[in-house]
Amino acid sequence: MYQSFRQSMAWLHTWFGLVLGFVLMACFFFGSLSVFDREIDRWAIPSSRFEPQPMPRFDTILGPAMRALKPNPQDYARTQERVIGALPAPETLVLSSFWAYTTHRDPVLVMGGEFAVPNQPKDASDEHQHVHGFTTIDPRTGAELPDSQLKIGSRFFYPMHYSLHLRWMNLGYWIVGLAALVMLAALVSGVVMHRKIFRELFTFRPHKRTQRSALDLHNLTGVVALPFHFFFAFTGLVIFAGIYLPVGDTLLKPLHDADEIREAERTGLPHDAAGVAAPLASVDAMVAEAKRIWAERDMAGEVGSLRIEHLDDANGYVSVYRAGSDRVALVGEGIHFKAGTGELLRADPPRTAVSSINEFLTGLHLQHFEHWLLRWLYFVGGIAGCVCIATGFIFFVEKRKRQHAARGESGARCVDALAVTTVTGMLIATVTMLVANRLLPVDLPQRGDWEQYVFWGAWLLAAAHAFWRTAPVLQARIAPAWAEQSVAVALLAVLAVILNWTSTGDHLLRTIGNGYWPVAGVDLTLLGGAVLAVVAANRLRQRAAQESLKLSDVEAGATTSVANGRVGEIAHV
Amino acid sequence: MAAGCPSSMIVLMSSSSHIASRVAASLLGGYAFSWGFTVFGITLLVWAGMSYHEAQTLVFMLAFLVFLVVFCWAFAAARVARVWGVLAGGGAAMTAAAWWLTRTLQ
Amino acid sequence: MSDALLLFLALLCNVAGLAWLALAMDVHWRQVRGDQATPPRVVPVLRGLGAVALMVSLGLCLRVDHASMAALVWVMALAAAALVVAFTLSWRPRLLVPLAVWVRAG
Numbered sequence: 001m002y003q004s005f006r007q008s009m010a011w012l013h014t015w016f017g018l019v020l021g022f023v024l025m026a027c028f029f030f031g032s033l034s035v036f037d038r039e040i041d042r043w044a045i046p047s048s049r050f051e052p053q054p055m056p057r058f059d060t061i062l063g064p065a066m067r068a069l070k071p072n073p074q075d076y077a078r079t080q081e082r083v084i085g086a087l088p089a090p091e092t093l094v095l096s097s098f099w100a101y102t103t104h105r106d107p108v109l110v111m112g113g114e115f116a117v118p119n120q121p122k123d124a125s126d127e128h129q130h131v132h133g134f135t136t137i138d139p140r141t142g143a144e145l146p147d148s149q150l151k152i153g154s155r156f157f158y159p160m161h162y163s164l165h166l167r168w169m170n171l172g173y174w175i176v177g178l179a180a181l182v183m184l185a186a187l188v189s190g191v192v193m194h195r196k197i198f199r200e201l202f203t204f205r206p207h208k209r210t211q212r213s214a215l216d217l218h219n220l221t222g223v224v225a226l227p228f229h230f231f232f233a234f235t236g237l238v239i240f241a242g243i244y245l246p247v248g249d250t251l252l253k254p255l256h257d258a259d260e261i262r263e264a265e266r267t268g269l270p271h272d273a274a275g276v277a278a279p280l281a282s283v284d285a286m287v288a289e290a291k292r293i294w295a296e297r298d299m300a301g302e303v304g305s306l307r308i309e310h311l312d313d314a315n316g317y318v319s320v321y322r323a324g325s326d327r328v329a330l331v332g333e334g335i336h337f338k339a340g341t342g343e344l345l346r347a348d349p350p351r352t353a354v355s356s357i358n359e360f361l362t363g364l365h366l367q368h369f370e371h372w373l374l375r376w377l378y379f380v381g382g383i384a385g386c387v388c389i390a391t392g393f394i395f396f397v398e399k400r401k402r403q404h405a406a407r408g409e410s411g412a413r414c415v416d417a418l419a420v421t422t423v424t425g426m427l428i429a430t431v432t433m434l435v436a437n438r439l440l441p442v443d444l445p446q447r448g449d450w451e452q453y454v455f456w457g458a459w460l461l462a463a464a465h466a467f468w469r470t471a472p473v474l475q476a477r478i479a480p481a482w483a484e485q486s487v488a489v490a491l492l493a494v495l496a497v498i499l500n501w502t503s504t505g506d507h508l509l510r511t512i513g514n515g516y517w518p519v520a521g522v523d524l525t526l527l528g529g530a531v532l533a534v535v536a537a538n539r540l541r542q543r544a545a546q547e548s549l550k551l552s553d554v555e556a557g558a559t560t561s562v563a564n565g566r567v568g569e570i571a572h573v
Numbered sequence: 574m575a576a577g578c579p580s581s582m583i584v585l586m587s588s589s590s591h592i593a594s595r596v597a598a599s600l601l602g603g604y605a606f607s608w609g610f611t612v613f614g615i616t617l618l619v620w621a622g623m624s625y626h627e628a629q630t631l632v633f634m635l636a637f638l639v640f641l642v643v644f645c646w647a648f649a650a651a652r653v654a655r656v657w658g659v660l661a662g663g664g665a666a667m668t669a670a671a672w673w674l675t676r677t678l679q
Numbered sequence: 680m681s682d683a684l685l686l687f688l689a690l691l692c693n694v695a696g697l698a699w700l701a702l703a704m705d706v707h708w709r710q711v712r713g714d715q716a717t718p719p720r721v722v723p724v725l726r727g728l729g730a731v732a733l734m735v736s737l738g739l740c741l742r743v744d745h746a747s748m749a750a751l752v753w754v755m756a757l758a759a760a761a762l763v764v765a766f767t768l769s770w771r772p773r774l775l776v777p778l779a780v781w782v783r784a785g
Contacts, residue, residue: 224761259625377755
């Protein structure tokens with residue numbers, strides 16, 4: 001589109017980076033928080049602040065909890081819309097499958113299952129006719145825990161980073177997918193634009209003009225974490241490839257379905273129920289056998305996931321999967337048993353080269369492994385991505401604001417307002433949600449919904465403030481919105497830590513003293529963030545003061561034409 | 574710096590409709606091309622004896638790299654008509670070939 | 680030695696290794712030592728030390744974890760170490776003086 005390759009890549013980098021950067025900011029920030037989703041859950045739900053538990057015994061804990069599962073009312077209503085005729089009453093539905101899932105970071109256990117329904121679907125191609133049920137239990141006692149409290153980390157921040165909570169037509173997934181593609185293109189075009197990748201690898205000049213130091217930081221964070229950024233954007237796309245390229249549901253459906261049937265024949269795991277009732281043998285014995293097989297393969301480990309298909313049917317089988325721990329790849333090493341007898345049906349064979357690569361890539365992103373250093377390095381990498389995007393916005397504004405001011409345009413101001421909204425505004429929304437979590441009464445109905453309203457409301461307010469307090473950009477000055485919102489972030493973060501102390505008694509001395517790092521870590525990160533926000537606010541005020549001094553010099557000592565000349569000179573740097 | 578070039582550098586990109594066409598070609602054309610690559614790649618591998626699941630896993634990984642390359646190329650190429658031709662035409666041709674090949678595979 | 684200690688050493692080696700590579704560049708040598716440029720005879724020594732430190736770090740990572748995991752830890756630690764070195768050079772360059780203490784002021 002331009003004469004040179006470099007120029008066309010620069011155009012792509014600037015404009016796609018700007019537009020999708022606002023989305024990428026949310027993906028990187030909430031993705032970084034998702035590294036510690038379980039720990040944020042503990043902070044947000046004080047009744048779950050106890051040590052992680054292994055998968056409990058089936059015969060005494062899981063089995064009774066499974067039999068107590070009930071159909072989820074919302075899913076019951078949704079299924080009713082999809083089938084012909086009235087569904088049987090919820091309490092008469094029969095459980096046909098079961099799953100339980102835990103990790104080395106989970107004190108509580110999530111489990112669920114599917115209830116079979118006899119009705120025909122309205123759409124003949126709709127193959128999955130059942131009502132889901134799920135719950136969270138205390139694995140030490142089997143007691144059901146109220147699901148009314150929102151797991152802020154794993155059920156709000158985590159889905160936020162890949163779906164933006166826009167569920168309609170999977171719109172959020174598509175926006176994030178486009179943003180991921182643009183991230184990859186921004187990395188490629190950034191490398192093309194950047195002439196001195198190695199010569200300036202360690203270059204950061206904080207005392208130069210804002211435009212220069214912002215670009216230094218943009219290059220620094222972009223280049224040093226380049227492999228991380230590339231692989232996270234890329235593997236994010238691969239994980240949801242089935243949504244972005246739904247070939248198996250459309251053009252290639254015949255191939256896909258034929259393969260599924262062949263697969264069931266090959267593995268010997270029944271695809272359909274037999275329709276003949278059968279009892280369930282001891283699942284604990286099957287788990288013990290699975291652990292023995294893993295140890296034999298030199299992969300001793302705990303159970304991460306347990307599944308039962310065709311429950312109480314003669315074709316029923318139990319699958320036991322290993323928890324991720326010492327490998328990057330998401331390897332389940334599934335061992336499958338006949339439910340009625342406990343006879344070994346199949347042990348998953350070693351993977352092919354293609355699926356090994358795929359499982360390494362997806363495992364790298366989904367991080368089921370047990371490695372705290374790597375978790376923190378991921379967090380640092382994610383925050384480096386946020387800094388890269390944020391400094392990209394600042395560079396964009398700094399480069400243009402004098403020119404726009406001279407021409408009376410408001411483009412730079414709008415971009416600055418959006419940047420404030422997506423950088424500090426997002427932090428305000430996040431921390432306000434944590435504050436609300438500690439302030440709302442525990443027995444408030446729909447408490448989790450209220451926490452989400454507070455999150456979006458705080459973000460909206462921050463956006464309004466950002467658009468109001470960026471007016472000085474019209475005179476080519478630094479917007480006070482940045483410093484003001486930084487102060488707000490600091491105050492809210494400290495408030496969240498104090499409220500955690502007053503509402504639960506878990507102050508830092510106690511959590512650190514007891515070595516309870518999930519809560520101590522969230523508190524310390526909040527306080528660290530507050531310190532950074534205060535430092536940032538002070539630096540911003542200093543810069544604004546210097547800037548206004550310089551601008552008043554220019555106004556006092558020069559005519560408009562000289563000022564315009566200076567503007568032109570700056571614009572061509 | 575090269576980002577946001579001053580107007581003197583702009584040679585071929587004169588109108589906003591040209592930019593719109595270029596952006597649409599990069600996204601829609603790029604998607605069509607990646608879709609074609611995916612369905613044709615999978616059917617070709619299945620035809621060569623690979624299992625469907627395995628072929629899909631492999632081609633999905635490659636498809637996003639292909640999308641990345643054609644997306645960048647859409648902005649680097651000299652003429653936008655050529656971009657549309659290659660991406661939309663290529664995508665349609667590969668999809669048609671995949672459709673024909675799946676029929677022979679059954 | 681405990682895994683935590685080995686990983687901590689691996690991190691330190693990465694920081695030192697990248698700092699040595701940075702010191703081999705004139706502009707950073709000037710930041711740290713105040714001299715004009717890295718003495719030419721020192722450049723290969725600094726580069727050598729840097730490379731060895733990075734390799735030692737990789738070795739330490741491999742001792743602690745499964746190979747695939749260790750490689751990932753090492754790459755991520757490199758990124759973090761590069762940030763540490765860059766920020767040290769901008770704000771507290773004198774902290775890196777001990778890494779070239781054997782070179783007499785030129």
